[in-house]
Amino acid sequence: MSKQSLGKALNSARSQSFGRRVYCVENSMGKSWLKRQLAHVSTEYERGFLNELEIYTRLNSLALPDQNILCDFSISDISNNEPNHASYLNQELCVAHTDALFAKNPFEMAFSNVMQVLKQSVGVLENLHELGFIHGDLKREHFRLFNDEVRLIDFEQSSHFDDVTNMLNTATPRYMAPELFHAKPKSVQSDIYALGIIWLEWLNQEKLQATTYQEWAYLHCQNLKIYLPESFSVLEEILEQMLNKQLSQRCINIYQIKQVLSQIV
Incomplete structure (x- = not known):
């Protein structure tokens, strides 16, 4: 997903100052929240973001059909090759907007x-x-x-x-x-x-x-x-x-x- 298409981040100015970016994106499947984390800005926010990716992965693998916990989500690799942009951690989390x-x-x-x-x-x-x-x-x-x-x-x-x-x-x-x-x-x-x-x-x-x-x-x-x-x-x-x-x-x-x-x- 192109960074230019994301628009303005929706999260608070305070969390943005720690490198967090949350966007609302829309495609043929509907609306989603997209979460990214800038690298080398906040150790605590990096830890939290990486922990969340791990928890989503673990819960998705463990939950039985009658143990619904998660909204639809995806974890994708992102590229940092675009010029004039700070580097993000190399994955992003996309969660269905509900x-x-x-x-x-x-x-x-x-x-x-x-x-x-x-x-x-x-x-x-x-x-x-x-x-x-x-x-x-x-x-x-x-x-x-x-x-x-x-x-x-x-x-x-x-x-x-x-x-x-x-x-x-x-x-x-x-x-x-x-x-x-x-x-x-x-x-x-x-x-x-x-x-x-x-x-x-x-x-x-x-x-x-x-x-x-x-x-x-x-x-x-x-x-x-x-x-x-x-x-x-x-x-x-x-x-x-x-x-x-x-x-x-x-x-x-x-x-x-x-x-x-x-x-x-």
């Missing part, structure tokens, strides 16, 4: 449809965990609808259970479990905590407020308040279990969440 699972306002949905969204998000994360991987940086926008099923994207900070101690424990502070602020390794339970924050913000249609890393640490470690509108108050119990500050008292796996959801009518 709708966001949490895009609709839950106040405008039937309760049964809200529950379906929650169960779908649990299901795809369970598939990932069953294959022995944690996502490591779940965000609301990482849950996508593909062929009427929910899939995940953005695996830069993902790892297999066996490799988690070798990975940085950094993540997006908005979704970080309390233990991550204390340099503990990521886990199934830190994924569950991030999912709980996604649910909390979506069901309230209100984002948590903090500015600095220190403010986020205080919010998650000491000051998080779990509340929901009356129409969704029946879900407060499971959110309290998913968002417990103490790792020992938090849900230990997705099965526990599914059990509670199955009892909610």
Whole structure:
């Protein structure tokens, strides 16, 4: 694919400053996101990009037909022979452009449809965990609808259970479990905590407020308040279990969440 046809990168100015480029491209097959990484700009961003390529490859080879996790994707070699362009790492990732699972306002949905969204998000994360991987940086926008099923994207900070101690424990502070602020390794339970924050913000249609890393640490470690509108108050119990500050008292796996959801009518 010609670099000249890509247009303007869509990712933030900050990530572009670290060499990351994300484009939206369109062909006869539809729209896709195209991700590239400039070489020799940021060791951390290079590591994350290469890790994501590896995770996509491993998950694609391991997933069974009933363990859908990934959107359609391709990993291709690219050429750096074009003049007057900085050099990219020699591969690019192309992922199908799909709708966001949490895009609709839950106040405008039937309760049964809200529950379906929650169960779908649990299901795809369970598939990932069953294959022995944690996502490591779940965000609301990482849950996508593909062929009427929910899939995940953005695996830069993902790892297999066996490799988690070798990975940085950094993540997006908005979704970080309390233990991550204390340099503990990521886990199934830190994924569950991030999912709980996604649910909390979506069901309230209100984002948590903090500015600095220190403010986020205080919010998650000491000051998080779990509340929901009356129409969704029946879900407060499971959110309290998913968002417990103490790792020992938090849900230990997705099965526990599914059990509670199955009892909610």
